Amino acid sequence: xxxxxARRFSLMLLTLFGISIIIFLMLRVMPGNIVDIxxxxxxxxxPREKAKIEAELGLDKPIVVQYATWIGGLAQGxxxxxxxxxxxxxxxxxxxIPITAKLAGLALCFSVLIGVPLGVISAVRQxxxxxxxxxxxxxxxxxMPSFWLGLLILMAFVAYFDVIPIYTAPPETWWGELLLLSVxxxxxxxxxxxxxxxxxxxxxxxxxxxxxxRTARAKGASERSVNYHHALRNAILPxxxxxxxEAAFLMGGLIVTETVFNVxxxxxxxxxxxxxxxxxxxxxxxxxxATIVVLINFAVDMLYAVLDPRIKYSES
Amino acid sequence: xxxxxxxxxxxxxxxxxxxxxxxxxxLIWRNPLGAAGAAIMGLFVFAAVFANVxxxxxxxxxNAALSLAPPSSAHWLGTDPFGRDVYARIIYGARISLAVGxxxxxxxxxxxxxxGLASGYLxxxxxxxxxxxxxxxxxxxxxxLALVMAAALGxxxxxxxxxxxxxxxxxxxRVIRSNTLALRELPFVEAAKAVGMSEAxxxxxxxxxxxxxxxxxxATAQLGSTILTEAALSFLGLGVPEPYPSWGRMLSQSAAxxxxxxxxxxxxxxxxxSLAVFxxxxxxxxxxxILDPRQRS
Numbered sequence: 193x194x195x196x197x198a199r200r201f202s203l204m205l206l207t208l209f210g211i212s213i214i215i216f217l218m219l220r221v222m223p224g225n226i227v228d229i230x231x232x233x234x235x236x237x238x239p240r241e242k243a244k245i246e247a248e249l250g251l252d253k254p255i256v257v258q259y260a261t262w263i264g265g266l267a268q269g270x271x272x273x274x275x276x277x278x279x280x281x282x283x284x285x286x287x288x289i290p291i292t293a294k295l296a297g298l299a300l301c302f303s304v305l306i307g308v309p310l311g312v313i314s315a316v317r318q319x320x321x322x323x324x325x326x327x328x329x330x331x332x333x334x335x336m337p338s339f340w341l342g343l344l345i346l347m348a349f350v351a352y353f354d355v356i357p358i359y360t361a362p363p364e365t366w367w368g369e370l371l372l373l374s375v376x377x378x379x380x381x382x383x384x385x386x387x388x389x390x391x392x393x394x395x396x397x398x399x400x401x402x403x404x405x406r407t408a409r410a411k412g413a414s415e416r417s418v419n420y421h422h423a424l425r426n427a428i429l430p431x432x433x434x435x436x437x438e439a440a441f442l443m444g445g446l447i448v449t450e451t452v453f454n455v456x457x458x459x460x461x462x463x464x465x466x467x468x469x470x471x472x473x474x475x476x477x478x479x480x481x482a483t484i485v486v487l488i489n490f491a492v493d494m495l496y497a498v499l500d501p502r503i504k505y506s507e508s
Numbered sequence: 509x510x511x512x513x514x515x516x517x518x519x520x521x522x523x524x525x526x527x528x529x530x531x532x533x534x535l536i537w538r539n540p541l542g543a544a545g546a547a548i549m550g551l552f553v554f555a556a557v558f559a560n561v562x563x564x565x566x567x568x569x570x571n572a573a574l575s576l577a578p579p580s581s582a583h584w585l586g587t588d589p590f591g592r593d594v595y596a597r598i599i600y601g602a603r604i605s606l607a608v609g610x611x612x613x614x615x616x617x618x619x620x621x622x623x624g625l626a627s628g629y630l631x632x633x634x635x636x637x638x639x640x641x642x643x644x645x646x647x648x649x650x651x652x653l654a655l656v657m658a659a660a661l662g663x664x665x666x667x668x669x670x671x672x673x674x675x676x677x678x679x680x681x682r683v684i685r686s687n688t689l690a691l692r693e694l695p696f697v698e699a700a701k702a703v704g705m706s707e708a709x710x711x712x713x714x715x716x717x718x719x720x721x722x723x724x725x726x727a728t729a730q731l732g733s734t735i736l737t738e739a740a741l742s743f744l745g746l747g748v749p750e751p752y753p754s755w756g757r758m759l760s761q762s763a764a765x766x767x768x769x770x771x772x773x774x775x776x777x778x779x780x781x782s783l784a785v786f787x788x789x790x791x792x793x794x795x796x797x798i799l800d801p802r803q804r805s
Contacts, residue, residue: 203643207640207643207644207647208647210640210641210643210644211644211647211648214645215656218656218657218660219656219660328541331786331789331790331793332782332786334732334789335732335736335782335783335785335786336778336781336782336785337736337739337743337756337778337781337782339740339743339759340759340774340778340781340782343759343767343774343778344774344778346767347771347774350767350768356767440648440649440650441649443649443651443652444650444740447652447655447740448740448743448744451743451744462652462655463655463746466655466656466659466746467659467745467746469659474656474659478648478652478656481648481649481652482647482648485648485649486647489647
């Protein structure tokens with residue numbers, strides 16, 4: 193286990209290192225840097241002044257030096273400065289994290305609370321009318337862009353309550369915040385709940401075909417006990433392992449949904465920074481997202497070994 | 509991995525289907541949802557091909573006098589703030605969505621096939637390096653990678669296709685690799701080697717055709733996700749640029765502010781996106797049931 197952990201951990205660092213290189217290179221091949229964009233808007237370019245600003249931002253140095261500066265700073269907790277606000281990137285990013293984290297947590301709750309029970313029902317009553325309805329519903333949930341669902345929810349609020357539940361000012365009470373965030377969370381969560389439903393269903397169906405389920409039935413266990421005690425407990429394992437995929441999936445939904453609902457979180461900030469060519473913000477944010485995804489996958493692997501005693505990570 | 513002999517399947521099921529039409533009817537009867545998906549996709553392809561016949565309006569020409577006209581007999585789905593006919597833009601938008609969807613899927617699958625075949629068939633250090641690169645590409649959420657790529661390349665139709673195709677590569681490469689690893693050990697590969705066939709020829713002529721079934725299933729599933737990604741990118745303003753009538757971009761113009769004043773701008777493009785993706789998903793599920801024997805109950 194120890195050797196496996198160490199190997200898995202170093203692989204994780206290697207992946208993050210690779211991501212940092214790819215992101216850095218991608219941002220550097222972008223046509224036009226921030227200085228060009230600023231001057232494009234002004235309409236007139238004084239080459240001397242332009243060179244001065246480029247030097248200030250370190251854009252005149254070779255790419256390798258720029259990369260080393262970034263990674264060196266990152267190791268010491270210095271993320272550089274935002275080109276746009278000229279404040280430290282760390283101060284721009286950190287306050288936005290809790291908002292997105294709350295939103296993601298709420299969305300995950302929605303998706304698990306809706307997706308898992310419906311997935312079980314769909315599997316237990318395979319090929320029934322109910323199963324067909326749920327399958328078509330989940331498939332249509334996966335087919336709807338989450339930003340459109342968000343817009344539809346906004347429309348419903350306007351029609352029935354005559355309010356638009358978008359984020360305008362920071363809410364004062366935790367209850368107000370919960371209410372405000374639960375609307376976009378429902379928009380994101382609905383889509384992931386569709387994914388959850390499909391995963392739970394196929395995992396349940398797999399387990400229900402196993403011999404030990406027949407044994408349980410043979411010894412006279414009730415349908416209820418077979419489905420929930422014997423089947424679900426085994427079927428839930430593969431569902432846990434896809435939490436990593438789910439997290440990445442959720443992130444995509446958050447990016448568009450935060451934009452629709454005007455939520456000032458990190459996901460929307462990534463889009464803003466990309467359109468403004470704010471490299472220090474983009475590269476650090478992407479690294480942050482990648483780190484979260486990689487860490488979740490790592491944690492899930494470990495969790496899997498804890499939850500399923502049949503799995504032993506060997507030394508080989 | 510195995511190809512499906514429909515005739516044998518049909519005989520086994522006791523069907524007396526001898527004409528092509530009867531076989532088609534049988535397939536539809538066995539997979540009503542898949543048939544519905546195929547019909548929806550057919551509808552969109554039809555709309556894309558015959559866009560100029562289906563509407564007499566120009567999707568690009570603006571008319572200030574008609575700004576934000578609600579749905580009427582002249583403009584079935586209303587008009588946008590520039591007075592452009594929404595129905596015409598949705599019909600022409602099918603061209604953009606399908607072009608980006610099919611283009612990105614083909615491009616992503618193409619690179620995925622090359623990497624997967626090389627990785628699985630050659631093995632060794634090639635495999636090691638390709639697998640690490642795929643790990644890296646897969647560690648980023650699909651939309652994040654596509655967003656950064658799209659921003660890096662700049663907004664244009666071609667760049668949107670490239671940006672969306674990159675995140676697909678690892679998924680295809682993994683499927684092709686694992687299939688190749690299994691196929692490589694089979695006797696027909698040994699036989700091909702014995703008659704002196706080159707490695708590259710074996711990989712392309714003998715391994716690749718046998719990975720076709722999982723590839724078709726995967727590509728259909730990915731077609732839906734590429735259409736969704738294009739919509740999201742264009743919605744965020746980093747995808748297909750003006751003046752192309754992209755469904756996602758139609759929603760970005762009409763976002764939250766028109767929710768109150770012009771709901772037709774919000775509802776119809778969204779229906780188009782959802783329906784197209786729904787069609788590919790239904791078709792993809794049915795194809796998986798037909799082509800992937802392990803899933804069959």
